[in-house]
Amino acid sequence: MENSFATPPSPVLRCDGCFTAISDVDVYCANCGYPLKGTPDEQKRFIYRQNKSDFDLVAFTKRVKNAGETLYYLAGYFIFAGLVNTWHFWGVDNMLAIVIPNLILAMLFVALAGYSAKKPLACFISGLALYVVVEILIIVNNPGSIGLVSLIIIGVIIGYLIKGIKSAVDIEKIKRQHNIV
Amino acid sequence: MDLEDNLIEAKPACVNCGVALNAKSKFCNICGAHQNSQGLQEAESKWPLLKQATLFYIILIVSCALPKYVEYFDTTFWAFFFEVALWITIVAFFAINWRENKKLLSWQSFSWQKLCAYLAITITGAFSIHYAMGWLNVVIFPNNELFDKATGSGFLYSAIIVFFTAITPAVFEELGFRGYLMQSLLKISDKQQAIYVTAFLFAILHLQIVGLVWLLPLAVFLGYIRIKENTLWYGISIHFAFNLTACIFQLF
Numbered sequence: 001m002e003n004s005f006a007t008p009p010s011p012v013l014r015c016d017g018c019f020t021a022i023s024d025v026d027v028y029c030a031n032c033g034y035p036l037k038g039t040p041d042e043q044k045r046f047i048y049r050q051n052k053s054d055f056d057l058v059a060f061t062k063r064v065k066n067a068g069e070t071l072y073y074l075a076g077y078f079i080f081a082g083l084v085n086t087w088h089f090w091g092v093d094n095m096l097a098i099v100i101p102n103l104i105l106a107m108l109f110v111a112l113a114g115y116s117a118k119k120p121l122a123c124f125i126s127g128l129a130l131y132v133v134v135e136i137l138i139i140v141n142n143p144g145s146i147g148l149v150s151l152i153i154i155g156v157i158i159g160y161l162i163k164g165i166k167s168a169v170d171i172e173k174i175k176r177q178h179n180i181v
Numbered sequence: 182m183d184l185e186d187n188l189i190e191a192k193p194a195c196v197n198c199g200v201a202l203n204a205k206s207k208f209c210n211i212c213g214a215h216q217n218s219q220g221l222q223e224a225e226s227k228w229p230l231l232k233q234a235t236l237f238y239i240i241l242i243v244s245c246a247l248p249k250y251v252e253y254f255d256t257t258f259w260a261f262f263f264e265v266a267l268w269i270t271i272v273a274f275f276a277i278n279w280r281e282n283k284k285l286l287s288w289q290s291f292s293w294q295k296l297c298a299y300l301a302i303t304i305t306g307a308f309s310i311h312y313a314m315g316w317l318n319v320v321i322f323p324n325n326e327l328f329d330k331a332t333g334s335g336f337l338y339s340a341i342i343v344f345f346t347a348i349t350p351a352v353f354e355e356l357g358f359r360g361y362l363m364q365s366l367l368k369i370s371d372k373q374q375a376i377y378v379t380a381f382l383f384a385i386l387h388l389q390i391v392g393l394v395w396l397l398p399l400a401v402f403l404g405y406i407r408i409k410e411n412t413l414w415y416g417i418s419i420h421f422a423f424n425l426t427a428c429i430f431q432l433f
Contacts, residue, residue, distance in 0.1 A: 028213035030206035035213060096321045101390035108393070122374035125231075126381040129238065133385045136242070140250040169227045169369075176224040179207035179217060 053174050060167035067164020068116040070157055071127050075109035082106055120168045128161040227369045234365045240270050271357035288414045303419045307426035310395045339432055347428050351421035358383045359407040359416045376404035
């Protein structure tokens with residue numbers, strides 16, 4: 001008789017960090033690593049770190065998106081430049097010498113931008129290298145065309161792409177740290 | 182008996198304290214250790230690897246662009262100097278991870294049939310590219326000279342041209358791109374991405390935009406064969422055959 005009163009259906013224990021079911025012998029949560037038997041300070045620090053990772057993930061995802069948009073911007077720029085050049089050099093002897101490289105670059109950037117959602121890392125690295133080489137070629141062929149404004153724009157574009165690459169790598173690192181892969 | 186039980190149940194043990202874990206455990210429930218420490222290490226080593234590869238690529242771009250575009254360096258001495266600088270850089274970076282990379286230098290899948298087939302594809306490709314690009318260059322650059330015809334003659338001259346445009350590029354570009362760079366990229370991303378990124382970086386290092394039309398497919402072909410055969414030698418042979426064909430067009 002006594003026994004039936006002493007054992008009410010015990011509620012399932014759940015982790016405070018991720019709410020998966022745990023058992024009372026666990027020292028740490030097997031799913032997220034939350035210190036179940038740790039001091040309140042340790043637990044608070046764990047939750048803080050996890051929240052920070054969540055915020056970081058959001059920020060990094062945004063940077064990856066920005067880098068993808070940068071590739072679209074470059075694609076648009078080269079298409080626009082190609083159209084302007086076609087109109088400007090129409091009928092000139094070496095029109096194709098200007099328009100065809102332009103067209104090739106536009107096509108490459110469109111392809112890189114299009115695939116950047118699927119394979120961000122590969123597209124950002126390729127896009128960054130291509131952009132740097134193209135700017136080198138432009139500067140070498142026409143040193144007078146580079147002013148302060150264009151240098152700033154080049155810097156901003158390179159910055160966005162590098163941030164995109166770093167963020168794509170960091171996202172994977174955070175996912176591995178918290179075992180969300 | 183104990184061992185058999187272990188094999189049947191295949192319960193994973195904690196990498197840190199050795200306690201038996203659930204198959205689905207991501208962390209040890211006793212000591213809190215992360216159970217995929219290898220994956221974590223891999224993820225953490227990616228950014229440093231990328232930085233190293235960037236340094237490698239910047240050195241390559243500088244050594245290619247300076248003798249080509251800066252007038253001061255436009256002499257035979259400097260051309261040779263930068264060429265040697267390229268070789269040293271490539272060998273040094275390849276040797277950073279020598280223990281792993283030296284496997285690429287063995288040729289275990291060697292077969293004459295395969296080699297001949299690859300070379301046949303390459304030489305056919307080289308001929309088609311030569312004529313297609315010849316036509317394209319006439320269309321695009323009507324005012325320019327078609328190709329740089331060789332200016333000298335004689336056996337020594339030909340030997341030097343063949344050495345610097347067919348042999349050394351084949352060896353060092355393969356070591357640098359399909360060797361060092363691809364090995365690094367394989368640790369950073371998957372095979373497919375590694376092939377495309379190396380191909381892209383290889384193609385644009387030639388610093389010509391119209392040339393990308395044929396450089397990109399060639400580089401993807403080389404990367405694909407490097408991954409498929411797991412050796413650098415097919416790539417080196419193909420690259421050599423390709424450059425030699427171009428070289429012969431230039432000399433004769």
